[in-house]
Amino acid sequence: MPTLTKLYSMEETATHNKQDDCWIVIDGKVYDVSSYMDDHPGGDDVLLAVTGKDATDEFEDAGHSKDARELMEKYFIGELDESSVPEMPELKIYKKEQPTDSVQKLVDFTMQYWLVPVSIITISVAVRVLLSRKR
Template identity: 80%
Template structure:
């Protein structure tokens, strides 16, 4: 009989970010490393800095040995819920289209220059009459 793997959201995993309650997400798997904090060769602050996000890159960059990777299985508690993560990471794209035809835009952009020319002509006519 196959065992069911528990699924966790990234938000749930991120709440476990303390010395006495620490979870990591690496390669889509969730690990409870609370009992390993004092034994970690890099120190507990390295583990704490990797909480609340996908720590796969940090784990790979550290160059962990095969035995370290085997030791991880001891702390495995479940997997990241990929469907929920994908929905949360990609916001819905909203496109707003204002219905406006070309003639409306043309009228809108001609108002300012025509107004300036009209005011200029009126001012020049008034000054020419005074002379």
């Protein structure tokens, strides 16, 4: 007869967040690592920091060895009840309105940034021509 795996909610798992009572969730599995806290190579702070949330990303980012993965099975106590995990809100992307008259925008942009230098050059040329005629 197969053994039934106990299901734990994320809320219940999150309540076990102390040095002597620490549960973590990795890949949908719940582990009671309370007795492993002093032996964890990264220290107990690392484990305490991931209680109450899915620690899969942190676990994978740390690059755990095959031996570490096998050792985890010793602390396995059940599965995470996926229905207890709050859904991520849907990401909405809003597109910025495109200018309706792109030619006019281009003309305005050009005028704004080129009007002053062109004016200065034109005035300088006119002054030079006038001064050279006086001589």
